Amino acid sequence: MRLSPKLVSLSVLALLALVAPMFFPSGFYYRIGALIFINGLAVTGLVILIGYAGQISLGHAGFAGIGAYACALAPVHLGLPPALAVVLGAALSAGLAWVVGRPILKLQGYYLAVATLGLGILISMVLTNESQWTRGPDGISVPDLGLRGVLADMGWRLTAGQFWYWFSALVLFIGAWLALNLHDSPTGRALRALHGSEVAARTVGVDVARLKLNAFVISAVYASVSGSLLAMMNRFVTPEIAGFMHSVEMVVMAVLGGVGSVLGAIFGAAILTALPQALTMFHEYEKLLLGAVMILVMIFLREGLLPSILRRFRGKEE
Amino acid sequence: MADLLQFLVSGITVGAVYALLALGFTIIFNASDVVNFAQGEFVMLGGMITVFALAAGLPLGLAALIAIVLTAGIGVLLNKLAIEPARGAPVVSLIIITIGASIFIQGVAQIVFDKQIHRYPGISGDAPLRFAGATILPQSLWVIFGATAVFVALWLFFTRTLTGRAVLATANNRLAAALVGINTRYIMTLSFGLSAAIGALAGLLITPITLTSYDVGIPLALKGFAAAMLGGLGNPFGALVGGLLLGVLEALTAGYISSQYKDAVAFIVIIGVLFVMPQGLFGRKSTERV
Amino acid sequence: MSLLQVEGVGIAFGGIKAVDDVSFAVKPGEIVSVIGPNGAGKTTLFNMISGIYLPGAGRVMLDGQDVTGLAPHRLAERGLSRTFQNLQIFQAMSVLDNAMAGHHLRERSSVLADLLGLPASRRRTRATRASALQLLERVGLTRAAFREASALSYGALKRLEIARALALEPRILLLDEPAAGCNAVETEEIDRLIAEIAAAGTAILLVEHDMKLVMRISGHIVVLDHGVKIAEGDPAKVSRDPKVIAAYLGTDAAAASREEGADADG
Structure with a gap:
């Protein structure tokens, strides 16, 4: 019997998350793991937008910024519990994506790229400049999620690193599960169809504008939740979270790993998150190496790292 | 009134640089369908190489020449090593490749040069000129003069020379151009070299006003990209209008509304224009062929 | 009543009329073919009927309702479906x-x-x-x-x-050169398939260059040349039409055929 790709992806993901801590030399690695999962979440949203629907965005860090600052500001100014602040951020991101997405998604290719880029930059500019709220470019502290304390009361004591490792793994697992459900659903098929040929998708009845908007909104929510988690884990956030380079980083992670598949994109997130940590000795050369990796992978492994590696393995079997 | 004049002058100066950047995007896009996000790095290289050539004791003219020639060479290398091998890749991949190139060039620049902020004196000194109540840096005039010269020269090149017409023909229809015997690979190489040289020129002209460091490229590239899209990607005239428009709008916003949000103008305008005219102001309208 | 009715549709690109004032109708379950030399405007006509281009003139009626300019996915909801000359897979x-x-x-x-x-x-x-x-x-x-x-x-x-x-499950299916580039065996399969679809009650509007196939399966043929309808009727009538012969074989042949006709008359 053929195992469904969904089951395989989720099992691999769960297994790796469970096994990896056994090899951690120090507590510090839990944080890197958590960072990988949090980036993986944003990137999973981009799989839906770029991988399924074929629409580019160079501004998704803007939604991460909204999610992050919702967690910084809503508990203080609105008295919301941090968990609800995450939901508020996601709702704001979804709302903004829905309003702006309608006109923006009529654009194609580079025109869509510049419009989304502009959106992201505008969000980061608001976060930088409205310093009476956001405290400006120096950043702002973020209240604790509070869940760790609850767990401790229940007798389950975790370090902050451990808590964020397991919590973000759980959230990523749910995010991946949702995205994989979508892949083989009517909506997912329609998204992949409009990616393949918009004209043909229209002629089989796909309301292309509506579906693109769906993908845009869903991916915005992923980015927003990812931003919320990042802010709460670091207990601090600066407007850089919404900046152009963060948007680029997300897209690069997704495409480098293989934007066509959830697992591939998360793999890309893992590589690009861990790489700078591994290369701290070569800090001077970090940019140079990152740039070279981006170019080389796109030239020689066009589908992305994971699909290319898998293909090579299958090739050997045959 | 003096205020307005002041804002217009600084707007046109910056706008001229944006126009040159947009022109660089346009030339490369026409030859290869690639939007080259590394365009801003050419501007950075133009400034930085000049800085270090001057520091080595070379006269400004020679330093500028070296900067332009070296940058043009880097443009050609970029095409040969990163763009040509990726022929036919989807838009997302091409975006990543050119952003990757941009980061790579920055990475090299921070090692070869340094991470400091640099400037050198303007060509005609730094003593401001006074005109109708506004102060104008002589270097501003050099920037405007340089941009004008580039656009005129390019216009002559495209309309009067065989190679220029070959470039236009390639932009119009690559296959047809190849069929009539135009070496489209050569045209691509030429376009990258030309584009890089134009970027370098912009960089070495603007550095006395805005200063330079290894990381000025990306923000400049984004503005130039916005200007190119505003004018309509692929249209040199659109690049000129888009660049100037953006520069002036920024200066007016900084002067009358908020200097914090001056950088927002580019993107508000571009989003607004694209809503109404999805191909930019002067872009070609394409009909879907099925 | 006819299922699809095309009434005087036309479109121009850059001042050149690609299709001009074309009218015809398709009844339920009928196979209608649109033929004509290359560049006659057949695919453009298809693109207007299926909502990809907005006609510059005329209207398209589906089931007696005006559907001109309706988006393709709305037309799909109303039972119109199509294939593409250049595959859109x-x-x-x-x-x-x-x-x-x-x-x-x-x-x-x-x-x-x-x-x-x-x-x-x-x-x-x-x-x-x-x-x-x-x-x-x-x-x-x-x-x-x-x-x-x-x-x-x-x-x-x-x-x-x-x-x-x-x-x-369309009520009318537009097929744009389904047999183009297919070998004889494949063409035969497609021929059989089209006949089956029509037999099951789906009307078919067909653009095809393979004349043998067209003549064999069409109930009605519309002939375009330079964007204008020059003839229509059943296969036998169309294949004898001097204007059609002229369009396909050039004017010399048409002149010859006219002379022949004149001779016969005389």
Whole structure:
């Protein structure tokens, strides 16, 4: 019997998350793991937008910024519990994506790229400049999620690193599960169809504008939740979270790993998150190496790292 | 009134640089369908190489020449090593490749040069000129003069020379151009070299006003990209209008509304224009062929 | 009453009339062919009928209702479906997924249900899958179901497009050169397939260059030349029409045929 790709992806993901801590030399690695999962979440949203629907965005860090600052500001100014602040951020991101997405998604290719880029930059500019709220470019502290304390009361004591490792793994697992459900659903098929040929998708009845908007909104929510988690884990956030380079980083992670598949994109997130940590000795050369990796992978492994590696393995079997 | 004049002058100066950047995007896009996000790095290289050539004791003219020639060479290398091998890749991949190139060039620049902020004196000194109540840096005039010269020269090149017409023909229809015997690979190489040289020129002209460091490229590239899209990607005239428009709008916003949000103008305008005219102001309208 | 009625439609590109004042009708279950030399405007006509181009003049009526300028996906909801001359396959998807995508209108559900993988969503996918497999069997692609579409031969892709279009259970199907680039065996298969579809009650509007195929299966033929309708009627009538012969063979032949006619008269 053929195992469904969904089951395989989720099992691999769960297994790796469970096994990896056994090899951690120090507590510090839990944080890197958590960072990988949090980036993986944003990137999973981009799989839906770029991988399924074929629409580019160079501004998704803007939604991460909204999610992050919702967690910084809503508990203080609105008295919301941090968990609800995450939901508020996601709702704001979804709302903004829905309003702006309608006109923006009529654009194609580079025109869509510049419009989304502009959106992201505008969000980061608001976060930088409205310093009476956001405290400006120096950043702002973020209240604790509070869940760790609850767990401790229940007798389950975790370090902050451990808590964020397991919590973000759980959230990523749910995010991946949702995205994989979508892949083989009517909506997912329609998204992949409009990616393949918009004209043909229209002629089989796909309301292309509506579906693109769906993908845009869903991916915005992923980015927003990812931003919320990042802010709460670091207990601090600066407007850089919404900046152009963060948007680029997300897209690069997704495409480098293989934007066509959830697992591939998360793999890309893992590589690009861990790489700078591994290369701290070569800090001077970090940019140079990152740039070279981006170019080389796109030239020689066009589908992305994971699909290319898998293909090579299958090739050997045959 | 003096205020307005002041804002217009600084707007046109910056706008001229944006126009040159947009022109660089346009030339490369026409030859290869690639939007080259590394365009801003050419501007950075133009400034930085000049800085270090001057520091080595070379006269400004020679330093500028070296900067332009070296940058043009880097443009050609970029095409040969990163763009040509990726022929036919989807838009997302091409975006990543050119952003990757941009980061790579920055990475090299921070090692070869340094991470400091640099400037050198303007060509005609730094003593401001006074005109109708506004102060104008002589270097501003050099920037405007340089941009004008580039656009005129390019216009002559495209309309009067065989190679220029070959470039236009390639932009119009690559296959047809190849069929009539135009070496489209050569045209691509030429376009990258030309584009890089134009970027370098912009960089070495603007550095006395805005200063330079290894990381000025990306923000400049984004503005130039916005200007190119505003004018309509692929249209040199659109690049000129888009660049100037953006520069002036920024200066007016900084002067009358908020200097914090001056950088927002580019993107508000571009989003607004694209809503109404999805191909930019002067872009070609394409009909879907099925 | 006719199912599809095209009334004086026309469109110009850059001042050149690609299609000018073309009218004709298709009755339910009928096979109508549009023929004409290259560049006669056949595909452009198709693009206007299927909502991809907005006609500059005239109207398109479906079931007596004006559907001119309606978006393609709205036309699909009203039972109009089509294939493309230059294949528009969802390349990165499997053959089965391509056929399943054609079921979009019947399986539409809420995004939330799809994200959560609710039983309703999964049930729909199962039903679609069964139906898509049947369609693939009908066009002879069962064995290729799990291959990537881009791996298929040209002729197979043509049939896949027909299967995808049939998934909508259309009342009228527009086929743009379904046999172009196919070998004799494949052409015969497509010929049989079209006849079956029509026999099942779906009207067919066909653009095709293979005259033998057109003459054999069409009930009615519309002839275009330079964007203008120059003749229409049953195959026998059209094939004798001097204007049609002229359009296909050049004016010399037409003159010759006119002279022949004159001789006969005299």
